[in-house]
Amino acid sequence: MRRILRSLVLILCLQPAVASAQQAGKHTVSGYVRDQQTGENLIGVAVISPGSGLGTSTNTYGFYSLTLPATDSVRLLVSYLGYAKQKWVAPASGNLTHTFGLQPLTSELAGVEVVGSREEKLAQSTRMGxxxxxxxxxxxxxxxxxxxxxxxxxxxxxxxxxxxxxxxxxxxxxxxxxxxxxxxxxxxxxxxxxxxxxxxxxxxxxxxxxxxxxxxxxxxxxxxxxxxxxxxxxxxxxxxxxxxxxxxxxxxxxxxxxxxxxxxxxxxxxxxxxxxxxxxxxxxxxxxxxxxxxxxxxxxxxxxxxxxxxxxxxxxxxxxxxxxxxxxxxxxxxxxxxxxxxxxxxxxxxxxxxxxxxxxxxxxxxxxxxxxxxxxxxxxxxxxxxxxxxxxxxxxxxxxxxxxxxxxxxxxxxxxxxxxxxxxxxxxxxxxxxxxxxxxxxxxxxxxxxxxxxxxxxxxxxxxxxxxxxxxxxxxxxxxxxxxxxxxxxxxxxxxxxxxxxxxxxxxxxxxxxxxxxxxxxxxxxxxxxxxxxxxxxxxxxxxxxxxxxxxxxxxxxxxxxxxxxxxxxxxxxxxxxxxxxxxxxxxxxxxxxxxxxxxxxxxxxxxxxxxxxxxxxxxxxxxxxxxxxxxxxxxxxxxxxxxxxxxxxxxxxxxxxxxxxxxxxxxxxxxxxxxxxxxxxxxxxxxxxxNAVTLSQGHFTLDGYGYNQFDDYGPRNSYRMxxxxxxxxxxxxxxxxxxxxxxxxxxxxxxxxxxxxxxxxxxxxxxxxxxxxxxxxxxxxxxxxxxxxxxxxxxxx
The missing domain is CATH 2.40.170.20 (TonB-dependent receptor, beta-barrel domain)
Incomplete structure (x- = not known):
């Protein structure tokens, strides 16, 4: 177990350096995804590059960052339940910054509002419980x-x-x-x-x-x-x-x-x-x-x-x-x-x-x-x-x-x-x-x-x-x-x-x-x-x-x-x-x-x-x-x-x-x-x-024989079910x-x-x-x- 933990810590510590070495010939697109009407940051929005199949999602504060292979242009698709999908295309010239403003859908399904939730599919996530x-x-x-x-x-x-x-x-x-x-x-x-x-x-x-x-x-x-x-x-x-x-x-x-x-x-x-x-x-x-x-x-x-x-x-x-x-x-x-x-x-x-x-x-x-x-x-x-x-x-x-x-x-x-x-x-x-x-x-x-x-x-x-x-x-x-x-x-x-x-x-x-x-x-x-x-x-x-x-x-x-x-x-x-x-x-x-x-x-x-x-x-x-x-x-x-x-x-x-x-x-x-x-x-x-499980008294007993000092005789703890x-x-x-x-x-x-x-x-x-x-x-x-x-x-x- 100690070897595993040491290896894990070493990997996490060295990862930034390794990743930096891999950045040659790549560019990063970053920014925020917000509600167009309120400016509220949106959490867990899927940000995908359709051509490469790569993607990420926004964090608790609506921020995203996606590093892509070098190409002539950048194409991103942003998808979030309850909002209209949005595409963005821009020439690739170094690192780029773009903030998306998504428009809420209020008329889908015969006028019934579709509620928003995290876009990451359950089967895709590592999270349990x-x-x-x-x-x-x-x-x-x-x-x-x-x-x-x-x-x-x-x-x-x-x-x-x-x-x-x-x-x-x-x-x-x-x-x-x-x-x-x-x-x-x-x-x-x-x-x-x-x-x-x-x-x-x-x-x-x-x-x-x-x-x-x-x-x-x-x-x-x-x-x-x-x-x-x-x-x-x-x-x-x-x-x-x-x-x-x-x-x-x-x-x-x-x-x-x-x-x-x-x-x-x-x-x-x-x-x-x-x-x-x-x-x-x-x-x-x-x-x-x-x-x-x-x-x-x-x-x-x-x-x-x-x-x-x-x-x-x-x-x-x-x-x-x-x-x-x-x-x-x-x-x-x-x-x-x-x-x-x-x-x-x-x-x-x-x-x-x-x-x-x-x-x-x-x-x-x-x-x-x-x-x-x-x-x-x-x-x-x-x-x-x-x-x-x-x-x-x-x-x-x-x-x-x-x-x-x-x-x-x-x-x-x-x-x-x-x-x-x-x-x-x-x-x-x-x-x-x-x-x-x-x-x-x-x-x-x-x-x-x-x-x-x-x-x-x-x-x-x-x-x-x-x-x-x-x-x-x-x-x-x-x-x-x-x-x-x-x-x-x-x-x-x-x-x-x-x-x-x-x-x-x-x-x-x-x-x-x-x-x-x-x-x-x-x-x-x-x-x-x-x-x-x-x-x-x-x-x-x-x-x-x-x-x-x-x-x-x-x-x-x-x-x-x-x-x-x-x-x-x-x-x-x-x-x-x-x-x-x-x-x-x-x-x-x-x-x-x-x-x-x-x-x-x-x-x-x-x-x-x-x-x-x-x-x-x-x-x-x-x-x-x-x-x-x-x-x-x-x-x-x-x-x-x-x-x-x-x-x-x-x-x-x-x-x-x-x-x-x-x-x-x-x-x-x-x-x-x-x-x-x-x-x-x-x-x-x-x-x-x-x-629920409860503990009940099974009877009473007295110590003085006159009934003044009465005590309950309880059974096993939580042994009775309501x-x-x-x-x-x-x-x-x-x-x-x-x-x-x-x-x-x-x-x-x-x-x-x-x-x-x-x-x-x-x-x-x-x-x-x-x-x-x-x-x-x-x-x-x-x-x-x-x-x-x-x-x-x-x-x-x-």
Whole structure:
């Protein structure tokens, strides 16, 4: 293995010199591909030289570079789904630069808009476990309460599961939520959920591209075991002002974009907020208000704000400044006035993210592209309660007792990253770079102030802030060995420094495809990954009380390996194209951590969290089938997963292997989006999944014989299965053209046939009447969360 790695590194290091020697008698064409109407860079566009058969594709910033044999003229064909093809011919005189502006197709297929997606065929790519869902499909999938949600659409893909009914958590190939690297414009987002997991933090109107990688990770990604979700924001319209928004049952949103200086600088701004608390506040106040002056207010809301600036100071440079903030707030306020004395209580729970990114793109030469990225991200939650009570002392003077309690936890990162992309020839696409991250962890801080009665207490208990440094270097090459064989090989070197302890990691990554025919390909991939942070959780639904903690001298980093094998084919039927893939995977994991039995985040300020956890290992393996159609009047996909996920901890379940909580044997999904006419769209989804694994009590026992000290006798961990889960959602959308833009009215049905899916189980005690007859048998009872839920939303563009 060491010889292989040394050879790989040597090849990558020598490649630029070898390629330079091969440039004699050749010329390079480079530039950008953009949307003609908005100036937005287009990602993954195919740029082909028809005469030579050579080609490439644009990167994340729309840049392409293609080195061709010396000829009298250069001929290029640019092709991208949803856009008109464009040809370019120019005399060959040294290296050339050309920027393409593609015109969107809006009248193809009887006026039905064709959605855009990556042009590279599935069978041609070396990538495995990678799915790109067009944003137009994401917006067309039926929504819960009118909120179109990116993460809920990803849950419909094979190998991806949700944490429970309606939640937006991602469990990818047997992994946990913390094992997903979620990037927004290259910046990690630590908590991607609103409303206790029911909605994600991403506003689809502000997004440009969504890509999920489940396996075969390229060397440029690191820090997580299970998946990479790479989300890019729009850059802002460089041509003219535009906007879009929506009004739903629980939330509204607005997005505006336009040029600051035409073709040079632009902006985009997006906002979203729920308003159930505002609508319900008068009702709650009126219901609790009484003659004595007592009243109560209870509410919950969340908001999201996205902003981005884009500036082209020169042909070779581009600057981006982007930011995101989102926050959830639950609050309860109580006021009581009696005989001139007031009692007040304010309590609340809040959590949210803050991210910021400054990026600089620079074209060093026609074949070498540099992206430098400085980012900041923070996630924090806090719980607080304030109580104030007035009373009269024996001298009839008014006194006030006060009690304040606050608990908070946070994680902060500063990161500097540079990536270089080198395209010496159509046979090589070389990427290399490095990153440094400064982590700051505060698992918990508890502040108590109490001056009630004879007490005069002010105390701050806090787990000390932990600082950690993470550095990485990587190199990879997407190398076309022959017409049939293409290999993406790379290596990533990581180091994590914490508590005077260094954790190094060398991670080889390789994926390959072999073409059996033009349409059929066999694929294989291997990746070794390391994760230096952990998420401590007592639940699977992503509560804000989950704690992010680092690897320490006592708690080792998580490590995994993943091997994938599969096949892919591009199918054509009646002029329309389908993509079919089959993948199998095996992923062993070690150094996973869980709370010990009975431990939780409570009390972490009194005892070190490291003493509350136990370390173990896990295994995940299975197979996935995916058939997708991206063009035509009817689009969508079918997915099926057969999977196993297991865990083993020496201090849990008596050291025996047990199913992971979200071990799901069968998982199936069907998504259909049909354009009935250019203005009427019907979409539907159907999902089926094996029931979740849970741990149940098998009985009770007492120690004193009187029933005062009762204990549950639990069986093997996760040994009971709930009933299977299945659900159908429907959506009908009608578009109306206006002089100033368009309006889309959508009517959705969540759980259309009102299936009572199990959400959790509780133990129901038995009861008898006065004659000793059993009126209710003891046993477990299933609780369902959502029946059929209709919703209506109105969206608009201008």
């Amino acid at each position: 990678t799915v790109n869902i067009p944003l137009n499909q994401i917006k067309a999938v039926p929504a819960l309460l009118g909120e179109r949600d990116v993460l809920k659409v990803l849950q419909l893909l094979p190998g991806v599961q949700s944490g429970g009914e309606g939640t937006s958590g991602l469990y990818v190939r047997g992994g946990s939520p913390d094992q997903n690297l979620i990037l927004l414009d290259g910046t990690p987002v630590y908590n991607a959920s609103h409303l206790f997991g029911f909605f994600s933090v991403f506003n689809a109107d502000a997004l440009n591209n969504v890509e999920l990688i489940k396996g075969g990770f390229p060397a440029r990604y690191g820090g997580r075991l299970s998946s990479v979700l790479d989300i890019s924001m729009k850059e802002g319209n460089l041509k003219e002002f535009h906007g879009e928004g929506a009004i739903g049952l629980i939330a509204s949103k607005i997005t505006v974009e336009g040029p600051i200086k035409q073709d040079t600088a632009s902006f985009i701004f997006s906002a979203r907020r729920t308003y159930i608390d505002i609508l319900a506040r008068p009702l709650i106040w009126a219901a609790t208000k009484n003659a004595s002056g007592s009243s109560a207010t209870v509410g919950y809301f969340f908001h999201d704000l996205n902003g981005k600036l884009n500036w082209k100071p020169s042909r070779r440079d581009r600057l981006y400044l982007s930011a995101y903030t989102g926050y959830d707030k639950f609050y309860a306020r109580y006021n009581d006035t009696n005989e001139g004395l007031a009692d007040r209580e304010n309590s609340g729970l809040g959590w949210g993210n803050l991210t910021a990114a400054l990026r600089w793109n620079h074209l060093l030469n026609d074949q070498l592209f540099l992206n430098t990225h400085f980012t900041y991200t923070k996630y924090q939650f806090n719980v607080g309660i304030e109580q104030e009570s007035q009373y009269r002392d024996p001298q009839n003077a008014v006194k006030t007792d006060k009690f304040n309690l606050r608990y908070l936890s946070n994680i902060r990162d500063f990161s500097l990253k540079s990536d270089l992309e080198y395209l010496p020839s159509p046979d090589h696409y070389i990427r290399f770079g490095g990153q440094y991250i400064l982590h700051s962890f505060r698992p918990g801080a508890l502040q108590v102030k109490d001056n009630s009665g004879s007490n005069d207490l002010s105390r701050l208990n806090s787990v000390a802030r932990t600082m950690a440094s993470e550095a990485s270097l990587y190199a990879e090459d997407d190398y076309r060995v022959s017409e049939r064989l293409k290999v993406n090989g790379g290596v990533r070197l990581n180091g994590f420094w914490v508590d005077r302890t260094l954790y190094p990691s060398l991670e080889p990554r390789v994926s390959a495809r072999f073409l059996l025919t033009e349409e059929w390909a066999l694929k294989a991939a291997y990746a070794r990954t390391t994760q230096y942070i952990h998420l401590l959780t007592n639940s699977g639904i992503g509560l804000p009380t989950d704690l992010w903690v680092p690897a320490t001298a006592k708690v080792k980093p998580q490590r995994a390996q993943q091997v994938s094998l599969g096949a892919a084919r591009t199918l054509r039927h009646k002029g329309e194209e389908y993509e079919l893939s089959f993948e199998t995977y095996y992923k062993p994991m070690r150094n996973l951590i869980e709370y010990r039995e009975g431990a939780s985040f409570l009390g972490t300020t009194d005892n070190n969290w490291q003493d509350k956890v136990t370390s173990g290992q896990g295994w995940a393996y299975g197979g996935e089938v995916f058939l997708q159609k991206k063009t035509g009047r009817t689009t969508g996909w079918i997915g099926y997963t057969l999977a196993w996920s297991k865990r083993k901890f020496p201090e849990l379940n008596q050291g025996r292997i047990f199913p992971y909580k979200y071990d799901r044997r069968h998982d199936a999904s069907l998504v259909v989006i049909h354009h009935i006419s250019p203005t009427l769209t019907l979409s539907g989804t159907w999902v089926y999944g094996t029931g 009933r299977a889960y299945h659900r159908m959602d429907l959506d009908l959308s009608k578009t109306k053209k206006k002089r100033w833009g368009e309006v889309v009215n959508s009517f959705s049905l969540y759980n259309a046939y009102s299936r009572k899916n199990p959400y959790y189980l509780f133990l129901q005690q038995g009861s008898e009447d006065e004659f000793g007859n059993v009126t209710r048998k003891p046993g477990y009872r299933e609780i369902s969360l959502f029946p059929i839920i209709p919703s209506f939303s109105k969206s608009f563009k201008f």
